[in-house]
Structures are given as C-alpha cells and as structure tokens.
Amino acid sequence: MRCSESQDPADPSPMLQMQGICKRYGAVRANENINFSVTRGQIVGLLGENGSGKSTLMKILFGMVRPDGGTIRFKGQALSGHTPRDAIRAGIAMIHQHFMLVDAMTVAENVMLGWKKAGAWLHDRQVAEQIRSTSQEYGLDLDPDAMVGDLPFGKRQRLEIVKALLRGAELLVLDEPTSNLSPPEVTALLAVMRRIAGDSRSIIFITHKLAEVFRVCQEVTVLRDGKNAGRCSTEGTTRAELARMMVGREFGLATPRVEMGSGAEVLEVTTITLKDSSGLKLLDEITFSVREGEILALAGVDGNGQTELVEVLAGLQAASSGRIALHGRDLTKTDVTQRLRAGLAYIPVDRATTSLVPGMTIAENLGLRDFAEPPLRRGLRLNHPAFYSRAVSRISEFGIRADGPGATVDTLSGGNQQKIVVAREIGRKPRVLIAFQATWGLDPGATRFVIDQILALRNSGGAVLYLSSDLEELLGIGDRIGVIANGRLVGIVPREKANPAEIGLLMAGGGLLPAALEINEDLG
Amino acid sequence: MPSLAPLPSGPGPSGQVPTTSRGAAFRGLFSAAIAVLLAFAIAGILILVSGKNPFVAYWALLRGAFGSTDSVTFALNKSTPYILAGVGVAICFRARVINIGSEGQIAVGGVAASWIALNVPDLPSAVLVPLATIGGALAGAAWASIAALMRLKRGVHEVLGTLLSNFVGVLLVSEVLHGSMGEPGAGFPQSPLFPQGAWLQPLFEGSDLHAGILLAVLAVVACHLLLWHTPLGFRIRLLGSSDRAAAYAGVSVARTVLSVMLLAGALSGIAGAVEVLGVHFRLIQGFSQGFGFNAVAVALLAALNPVAVLPAGLFFGFLEAGALAMQREVGVQSSLVYVIQGLTMVFVLCALAINSKQQRV
Amino acid sequence: MDYNVLAELLAATVRVAAPLIFVALGAVLSESAGTFAVGVEGMMLMGAFSGAVLTFVTKSWAFGLLGSAMSGAALALIVAIATARFRTDHMVTGLSVNILALGLTSYLLRGLFGGKTPVINLPTLDAIQIPWLCNLPLIGRALFEQSLLTYAAFFLVIPMHLFLKKTQTGLMLRAVGENPAAAFSAGTDPIRVRAVAIIVCGAFAGLGGAVLSLQELGTFTDGMTNGRGFIALAAVIIGRWQPLFVMLGCLLFGAASALAFNLQGWSLPISSYVIQMTPYLLALAVLCGIGRRARMPAAIGRSFTRN
Secondary structure, eight states: OOSBSSOOOOSSSOSEEEEEEEEEETTEEEEEEEEEEEOTTOEEEEEOOTTSSHHHHHHHHTTSSOOSEEEEEETTEEOOSOOHHHHHHHTEEEEOSSOOOOTTSBHHHHHHTTOGGGTTBTOHHHHHHHHHHHHHHTTOOOOTTSBGGGSOHHHHHHHHHHHHHHTTOSEEEEESTTTTOOHHHHHHHHHHHHHHHHTTOEEEEEESOHHHHHHHOSEEEEEETTEEEEEEEGGGOOHHHHHHHHHOSOOOOOOOOOOOOOOOEEEEEEEEEEEOTTOOEEEEEEEEEEETTEEEEEEOOTTSSHHHHHHHHHTSSOOSEEEEEETTEEOTTOOHHHHHHTTEEEEOSOIIIIIOOTTSBHHHHHTTTTTTSTTTEETTEEOHHHHHHHHHHHHHHTTOOSSOTTSBGGGSOHHHHHHHHHHHHHHTOOSEEEEESTTTTOOHHHHHHHHHHHHHHHHTTOEEEEEESOHHHHHHHOSEEEEEETTEEEEEEEGGGOOHHHHHHHHTTOOOOOTTSOOOGGGO | OOOOSOOOOOOSSOTTSOOOOHHHHHHHHHHHHHHHHHHHHHHHHHHHHTTOOHHHHHHHHHHHHHSSHHHHHHHHHHHHHHHHHHHHHHHHHHTTOOOOOHHHHHHHHHHHHHHHHHHSTTSOHHHHHHHHHHHHHHHHHHHHHHHHHHHHHHOOOHHHHHHHHHHHHHHHHHHHHTTTTOOTTOSSSBOOOOOGGGSOOBSSTTOOOBTHHHHHHHHHHHHHHHHHHSHHHHHHHHHHHOHHHHHHTTOOHHHHHHHHHHHHHHHHHHHHHHIIIIIISSOBTTTTTTHHHHHHHHHHHTTTOHHHHHHHHHHHHHHHHHHHHHHHHHOOOTTHHHHHHHHHHHHHHHHHHHHHHHHHO | OOHHHHHHHHHHHHHHHHHHHHHHHHHHHHHHTTOOOTTHHHHHHHHHHHHHHHHHHHOOHHHHHHHHHHHHHHHHHHHHIIIIISOOOHHHHHHHHHHHHHHHHHHHHHHTTTTSOOOOOOOOOOEEEOTTGGGSTTTHHHHHEEEHHHHHHHHHHHHHHHHHHHBHHHHHHHHHHHOHHHHHHTTOOHHHHHHHHHHHHHHHHHHHHHIIIIIIISSOOTTTTTTHHHHHHHHHHHTTTOHHHHHHHHHHHHHHHHHHHHHHTTTOSSOHHHHHHHHHHHHHHHHHHHGGGOOOOTTTTOOOOOO
16 A cells, blocks of 8 residues: 555654644534644645645644644644744744735835834835845745735735745745646746745645645645545655545435436526636636536635626626526526526525624525515515514424524524525525535534435426535535636536546646546537 | 624514514613713713712703703703604614714705795795705705715715715805895894794694604604615615625615615704704704714614614703703703713713624624 | 915915824824724814813913823723724714713813803914025915924924834834734734824824914814814825825815915905815815725724634
8 A cells, every 4th residue: 555544654753743633623523633744845735625624733733723632743842832923933834825914015014014023113125135035046036015915816925935934934834825826826836835845944735736736745644524534655646546535435425316307408607707807817708507407516626716606697796798598588687686586596605794694583584685575575565474474484394493583593503594595595496596615614414404405406396506615515416517617617527427536636727628527518 | 894883683572573682672771871870970070070069960950851841842852853863873874874964964954944934935834844844854865965975986985975064064054144044133143033834833832842853753663664664674784784795685785875875864954944943943053063963872872773762862852951951050061961972972882892792702 | 366475375274284284193093003083073172172271271381282192192092992992983983082072171161260261362382483494485484484383293294104114113003904914913913003003193183183272273162173183084085194195185175274264354255154165175075086096094994803
C-alpha cells in the first residue's frame, strides 16, 4: 500500500506536529484523533470535502479554537492554550479565504497596519522599499502605492502573503488560495509557494483541487468525516486514489426513486452570461434545460458562479445576456414575483438574512413570498386567518416542531427553520424548484428530510435544479449531474455514468473533459 | 445601516394574528419606565444644583399636568402633534428609513393649511377645515418626498437630507410671514387671525380641547392596521429586517421607502395644520420648534409600535405642560424638559440595544 | 463688485469658516473611525456655553477654552458609551444628545445665575495683524488679520492630515472605520478606538462652539449653534473625510454665510429669510451633486462585534 490510512511519522523532527487532535461540537465530531505534521521547507496539501474537519484543524492550530484533546508542537515547542496572537508571534500565519485587508488603503498602509516595526510615525518609505524587495524576491510583483480596492483578487492574496512574510512567518496556512484565481494566476501563485518553501519556510495548502496538489505538494494529508483518511507523498499516489480517499466509497442514498419517463422540458436556460461592473464574466454562456420529473444536480466548488446563477434564475439579478424560459414562456425580463407566479420556487443558501426573517412568525415566514396575493391578501388587507390556516397545515404536513404558527422563527432549530423554507417553496407545488445548498449546516436527520422532500417533488413531476458542493449528496439525488467551474457549465452526464473521481476532477476546474464524460449536446 | 431596535413582532393576543410574547412587551414597558425614572433622577440633581427642591418641583409638574380640566386639555392639545408626527416616524423607522424631518414637514404643513384658511375664507367650516387639513397633509408629504427622492436618486443619506430641509422649512414659515401672509403691524411674525370657519372646533362646548386629538387617535389606529394588516405593512416590516429578505420576497425598496416617507410627511403635515387651525388660529413663526425631535423621541419610546405611540406622545405632552407649570410655580426652568427628554432617549436606546442582544442569543 | 466689499467678504468667509473647521475636524475623526457624528451640534453648543460662561466667571480665556473642550468631550462620552458599548443607532443617539445639550445649556444658563438670565457680554478676541502681510491686496485681511482661534483652526488642519496619514494611530483609526475586523486582527480593539475618537471629536466640536461664542458673538444665547454642526457634517462629506478638502468645504459654507450676511445689508429684492436658507440649500445641492460618489468610511454606522 502506497498510502497509509492514518499516519506514519517518517520525519523524526517535523516543524509542526499535531497529534491526536479531537474536537466535538455537540454531537458532531469535527476532529477525531487527527494526526498531522509538516516538515520544514515542504508544501503539505490538506485535502478534504466541506465538513471533513480541515478548517477546524487549522483553527485549532492558529489558536482560534480550543481542542478537546491532542498535542501541538511547533519548532520543538509545545503550543497549547495559545491565541492567534501567540501563533503569529511563534511564526505561524494564516491566510483566510476572506482577506483581512482595508480596501480604501494602499498596499503599504495595509502592510504597516498594526505592525510595530513600521513605527509610531510611519516609516512609509522604508516599508515601501521592503515590500518592493520582498515581492521581487518571491516574484509577487506588488506596487506599494496601489489602492487595495483596485487590486484584483490575486494581488490581494499576494499582499496577504507579503504581510505574513514581512512579519516573519515560517509556516503559512493558505486556505483554498486558488479557488478564486484564474489558471494563469494559479500558476503564478504556485510558483510563489515553491519559492517560499525553497526559503526553508513551510506551507499548509488547503484545497479541493487535486491537480494543484500534484503540482506543488511533496506530501498530502486527506481528511474525511473528521478523521484521517490517508497520508502519502504525492509521488506515490494518483489523482484517482486521492479523489476516492476524499469522497469515500459509498454513494447513493436509500431514497425511493420512481423511474420517470423522459418528460417535457420545463426550464430552459440559454446562453446566460453575467458580467460584473469591470466586465469580468461571472457566468459565461450557461445553457441547460431541466425536464419534468428530473433533478439536474450541478456540482461546483463555492464561488464558481453558483450564487450568481441561482440569483439570475430567481430574478434577483438581471443577466447581461441570455434567455430563461419556463414551459416555453420567456421569463428573462420578469421580476421575482412574476417568476414565482409562473411556478418557479427558490431555496437560497442563506437562512439568516435571505430566505427567512428571524423576527417574524412562522405564519408570516410561510407567506413571505406571496403575502400580496390571494388568499393571503383579501382586498386591501392581509388575510390573517389564511396565513394561520396555511401555517397549521404546513406545520403538520412537514413535521415542523414549533409552539404554533405564532412562534417566531428565531426560536427554532436550524433544521426546523429549513423545514419552513422547504414547506413554503415546495408546499406551493412549483413546476420548477431551484435549491442552492439546501442542506447546508443541517444535521443528518434534517438533511435527509430536505432531500426526501425534493425527491418527492421530482416524483410528482416537478423539475428541480439542485446546486451544491457536496458531491456525495449530488450523486445521490441527481438524475443528471453537471459541473460548474469558473462560471461555466463544463459538462453534464446521466447519473448512471457519473464517476465521482472524474466529477471531482472536473470540479477542480482543469476545464478538460475526460473522455468518459458525455458532453451535453447543448454545450457543443 | 444599523438596526435601530429590536422590533417586537405582532400586535394583540388574538390567535390569528402573529403575536408577540407578553414577556417581551412587559420587558419593553419595564425598560421604558426605568429609562424615564433615571432621566428624572438625573434632572432632579440639576434642580438641586439650582437650589430648588426636586420633589417640590416634580409635584408642581404633576399638578400642572393633571391638576385641572384645563391643564389636561392643554396637555392633550400639546400631545396631538407629537402623536401624529411620531406614529409616522415609527413607521419610517420600521422600514429603517431614518426620517427626522418632521419639523420641516410640520412647518410646511402649517403654511399650506394657513394659506388655504386665509385665501378661501368664505367656504363653510365643514369644507374649509378638512380642505386646509388635507392641504397640510399634501404639503408635508411633498416636502418629505424631496428627502426621499434625494436618497433614492442621489444616494444622500436621509438623515442629512431631512435635517437640512428642516432648517429650510422653518425659514419658509418666517419668509411667508414677512411676506404675503404676515399680519401688517403685528410686531411679531405672525399671520392675521383665521376666519372662524377655519377654526378646528372644540370637542366639547366651552372647552379648548380640539378635534385634533381624535385625528391623532385615528392615525394611530390606521398606522397599526397598515403595519400589521396590509401588504404594504408587511413590506415595511420586511425591509426593516433585511434588504436581502425583502428582495427575495419581491419587495421594491424604492417604492416602499417612498411610501413610508410620504405617509410620515402627510401625518406631520396634518400635525402642522392641526397646530395652526386648532391651537393658534394663525400661523406663528417658530410654531414647529422642537416638534421634530419629539416625534422621533416618541416613536422610539414607543419601541416603534404604532399603538404605543399614543401613551408615549401623551407622556411628552403632559411632561411639557407640567414643566410650564413647574416654571411658573417653582421657578425651575422649563428647558429642563429637554434634558429629561434627551436623557430618556439615550437610556431607552441603550435599553433597547441590551434587549435586542438578549433576543439574539 | 466693490473691491473693499470683496476683501471684506473674503475676511468674513474665513472668520465664519473657523468654528466650522474645528467641528468638522472633530467629525472627521469620529466618522473615520466609523461613528456618525450627528451629535456634534450638541457638543458644539456645550462648548459655546461653557466657553462663554467660564470666561465670563473666571475672566480667563484659557479656562473658557479648556472648559469648552471638556464639556464637548463630556457630552461625547455619553455618545461613546451608548454607541460603542451598547451599540445604539448612531444617528438617533446623536440627535438625543443634541436635545440634551440644548436643554442643559439653556437650563444651566438660568439655573447657575439664580433663575435670571445673565447678560453675558464678553469682549471678542481682537484680530491679530500679521505685520506687512496683512496689507496684501484683497487677501491680506482674509488671511493675515484674524483672531487667534481662527488662525488655530486653519493651522490644525495640517497636523490632523499628518495624524491620519502618517502615524500608526491614525492608520489604525481609519482601519477601524473601514474594516473593524481587519483592524481587530491587526491587534487593536475597535470599540476602544471608536470611543476615543468620539470623545476627541467632542473636544474639537466644543472648541468650535467656543470660537462661536467667544470670538464671533461674544455672548451665549439658547440654541445659538443653529444647525452649524450639521453644516460642518455636510462639509465633511463634501471634503470626503480628508482634512484639507474638508477645510475647503467649510470655506464654501463660510462664503455662503458671509455672502448671505452681506446681502442682507444691500436691500436686494430677496427677503433675508431666503438668503438665510442659502447655506442649507447649498449643502443639499452639493450633497445631491456628489451623489453616490461620496465614498463613506466602509464600516460607518455599523457596530462591531467579535465573531
């Protein structure tokens, strides 16, 4: 066996050694006896799906979360009970996905912010010089006088790296650093990472993207369900093997599926493109259709255009070009309410500020989207009895556990909150349902409930577009599986032909379609 | 924009209507009472500093407010504009539109009502009074719409827009009184006395209590119904809780912002009309002085609940009426009322913020 | 226009702008750190009151100025506790302390002097002529024949600019107003920074009030600031929170007021009340003109919580 299932401390004195790390949140074991180590001068890949325990492990390392058990040794010193500040002082830097930068300041100002060596009266010239020399040394190409708000994502990331380097970091943790970068930017970043490692510093590279792991990492550790799933050197393994380690072997939920014949096309999306204010394409000519009684499951790493796609479909953002039709009727120019009336339901990812109003009652939240339509409106007035009777029937129908229709939503558990959203959107028997990460943050029971409801809608002839980054869930639910990467739909295959490792590769955004994948005709 | 306050949801205890827990309502009342008591305590220290006995002063205040039919009448008339303007502000704040332009809206409402009263004096009273009041409402709404449009079209924060237009509105009163509408040779900037047909009739024979208080109660009931029983009220509450949720529910931000500003402007305009038609029977320079702040204070003291605006407005009216008596009898300056009001507001804001933190947990 | 009138107009512009500059610089501090400075109107009033009363009682300008700064800061302390600690709404909190200041100054004016409104008449500060330069044509009187506090207001602009741009503390303060989370991760406590900024803002606004009561009018009357605090806020927006530009904004409003004041003496067919509206109308017009281009500090008005 080329990869060990747990851990094999071949290196006698690693720079970082985390052993037996455990962390529980309630009933969830986020980290269960995890071992992880980093050798000086190496780039170590940390792989795993969402919820596999990567971020918890890194938060523990950085002192943001206290572990329940386990030990950490860094440069021969024990680290325990430390704060982020202690971690920084020890020489660990964490570069989050959300940068800690001030947009309205220059690069140099951001570097100087809170940095003692910049002086009480700022030595801006010297700092600018240091930024120039450091960024030259590592090939970062940063202008100290540039305004951070004007910089593209990739440059901001470099700024975070320069901040870490100037403050003397020896171990850099990069959290999904390539997820928002274009391919040339990725190549450049990987080169920078190699140089940093060549300077006898180390990097922990958190990612989903297997190709990149092989390009820069010497070693890779895979986590799954909060446990070590494997650890190996990149030379001794293959992408397929890593993909299998990441996602596990068991697929398919034991959910009843009725075989549906080939129904009529309900939702037709044709060459939808969305550009941001700078002209960058967030969505690039997306074309697909969903049939009656079908679930089209779109896989993708967060931030590849999913949010934009669902908002364009639901009517919250206007597409720059393209066409959206429902049963042949053009909906491109219609607003949220008109699309709702046409039979389009939408479950957004964010419960706290979008799909629910926590301070309102269950009855009101169930009427959130059609309060101005009969029967919820009668003449000029809201028809409270209708709100109430609808709530009573939905509460029993969908098994929402609550004190009654008058209870405010913020008093409910996450699972029951999502049941309200599902009850509202599916309860109206829509022709098309768009669901975006509908099981996000739910416990297994609630997850199962939501999935079952969506399948039931499909079985009764509804068309469903389901977007998620959870491949396992998508493979269980989808009739056809598609992949969205960098704002483009890169392939759709029927569920029988879906191969998790290959879809994982596609999600990683190489852009090349392996031969095994059948390309949807629409995509050309 | 920051959230203003925890928004208690739901009106009455009826099972069909979304309800708020009695605990929350009680806690709100309790915090308001504590805030008022603290403000009075601190103001008491100020009374001591000026060498007077605060208990004697407060007793005079109490008698001045409730001591006789006349004093109660006076206080009720004083409360009327606060309730009218305050309930409009409460609706605005519910939608997170920080309208502090009541003062200017009251001023132009008063000007419009006065203009109508002076220019078509021969109409029968049953037509003239409603006409002048409606004129005030329209003028107030138009004035408020300026700030609303500046926010929607030009991104000018409504706080600055309404604040600055207050000064213009108040100066407008002076302008017309020194021009076309002034009373020649009066020695004070005021208009001629309105014809009797334009006077707001007293509710009872021989009483000074005018019909404005009925309008105020009506406005409170109407705003309560609007907020809890109409689609627009639902939109207002949605917009107040989250822009994203409002968009998801298909609510137009611009239309809703404009609606609440027009409503609040109209109510303030009515307040201005009632003040000139029912209290002074003429337009007087500075008649709207301080009303704008009181409207905001009343709305917040009521925790943005239309029904609670009624007691909150009465509290402010009686407080000011009593303060005048306190000044007359004990020699404690009535400007102390501003101190009490300002402190009450600060304490109420802090109490609301603490409560909202408790709710969030 | 007459040459002398123009010179006088320029001198008046600078004179009227001086109190606005103090207030606006304070507001720049508070708002750069992320707190709307609506309370400056009240802080200014407190300063005007304490400056006049203390100078009247102690016969000492120094005490008057010290008192005005401290009373402005004291009112600001209330705002700081409410907004930074309890996270109340900045706008409404500011309004509340404005009314509090109006009541307090009016009450104390009478209360402290036994129920009778005292006649406070102070000799206003004499203009200091800078020898030679004050004889320059046109701008000589405007720039080199002003009172001490006017010079001080304009001289403060540069240190304030340097503080915000060139010191670690100034950098941190701006970071708190832009992205408190980033400032927090850079090792500062945003809540404390904001509180201190508000209190210093109060001191500045208080001094601005003192300029008004001690130097311009030589007395105190109820509510004498009459919206000048709000005008200063408009100047801050026009100047985009940059001290040098904010100063120009104050000069613009100074010019409008000076012009309005002068026009009243010219018996024009426009009424004096319309002329008095000019600064407010100008402020509204300029705000509309700037529109959405006014980039506020990104986190202004938003309270900071860890996590």
